Amino acid sequence: MFEKSTWIRLPRNVVVGHGVRSEVVDVIDDLHLQGRPLFVTSPTPREVAAAPIAADFEAAGIEPAIVTIEEATFDAVERVIETAEAEEAAYLVGIGGGKAIDIAKMASHHLEMGFLSVPTAASHDGILSNRGSVPNGDSRHSVAAEPPLAVVADTGILADAPWELTTAGCADIISNYTAVMDWRLAKRLKDVEYSEYAAALSEMTAEILVDNADLIRPGLEESAWVVTKALMSSGVAMSIAGSSRPASGAEHLFSHQLDRLAPGAALHGHQVGVGSIMSAYLHGGDRGIWRDIRDALASIDAPTTAAELGIDDETVIEALTTCHEIRDRYTILGDGMNERAAREVATKTGVIS
Ligand SMILES: NC(=O)C1=CN([C@@H]2O[C@H](COP(=O)(O)OP(=O)(O)OC[C@H]3O[C@@H](n4cnc5c(N)ncnc54)[C@H](O)[C@@H]3O)[C@@H](O)[C@H]2O)C=CC1
Ligand SMILES: O=C(CO)COP(=O)(O)O
Ligand SMILES: [Zn+2]
Structure with missing residues (x-):
């Protein structure tokens, strides 16, 4: 039945x-x-x-x-x-x-x-x-x-509103790519509740935003229009899923840990954007989409490095190695990264130098 x-x-x-x-x-x-x-x-x-x-x-x-x-x-x-x-x-x-x-x-x-x-x-x-x-x-x-x-x-x-708030919103959307990768992984490995419609909507929202990146410029009201529609579409994906899964994976765990380790240093959206670059590397290695995510972030003036976030390299490593403990949500981080692996992903992606 x-x-x-x-x-x-x-x-x-x-x-x-x-x-x-x-x-x-x-x-x-x-x-x-x-x-x-x-x-x-x-x-x-x-x-x-x-x-x-x-x-x-x-x-x-x-x-x-x-x-x-x-x-x-x-x-x-x-x-x-x-x-x-x-x-x-x-x-x-x-x-x-x-x-x-x-x-x-x-x-x-x-x-x-x-x-x-x-x-x-x-x-x-x-x-x-x-x-x-x-x-x-x-x-x-x-x-x-x-x-x-x-x-x-x-x-x-x-x-x-200050331009960096809008670029943070864009980065929160771009991070949907890796959130959905994590969700699919968790579905395959842990059989978590999954909605293909919510996942597709979340990914499509990120894609449309990236395709329209040249419309997103400071002071343009049309930019606010494009970004706000994407933010609402992503919210609908969460409501369909009944969870933040379509929009929150390992990149969000990383950002939430930065909020604890370096409170107030950077905006939520900017932190998840940088987290998404590294998470994409963990998912796909050097041939994965991490460069596309980094370039999409750079094209709308969002930070792509720890220095641009105003966070020091060691805090990034600490966040990467501990953020899997933040909540019971299976992601590409599995049961946690060791320090060498964390340094490698952060260095290879240029997040730390
Ligand atoms: N519930 C959900 O599904 C989601 C929740 N969040 C949460 O939202 C928070 C991040 O949102 P943010 O907006 O980045 O943080 P925020 O609410 O702290 O706003 C950032 C700053 O912008 C200022 N601000 C807002 N509008 C302004 C304006 N028109 N002019 C000048 N300053 C203005 C605020 O006063 C604040 O100082 C985090 O706590 C995050 O976890 C983020 C995404 C999804
Ligand atoms: O920020 C979110 C989606 O962009 C959701 O936040 P959580 O990671 O707390 O679910
Ligand atoms: Zn978010």
């Missing part, structure tokens, strides 16, 4: 384009959301987006509550939950980069409340995914979370 079943939870409205920030109130109306929102944001996004959106709500007779978070931690999720309860919020609006949106989606999951995703940077593919990513002690959790009821992505705001 066939007993398999699945829920694929996706947003109802995806609104992308120039100036759509001013349509958040209309989106709320369209979703029939009532009551007071709690905006979950971080310091700069509060100024560039949350404040003007709050003014639009006030003009419509709705007084939003606002909470500002600095880091993606379980404590921050807790603080948002407490604020939502104290302010009697009816729904949440995550306004910012990956951290603010992750916190909002995890808090809304706990509160059993709807949430809207309003990205202010095209820097990560968590914009509409149903996962949250949070460090906890020595590990990093990929937590089931509420997917947004709607996404409102204003390409004007995204294009005005």
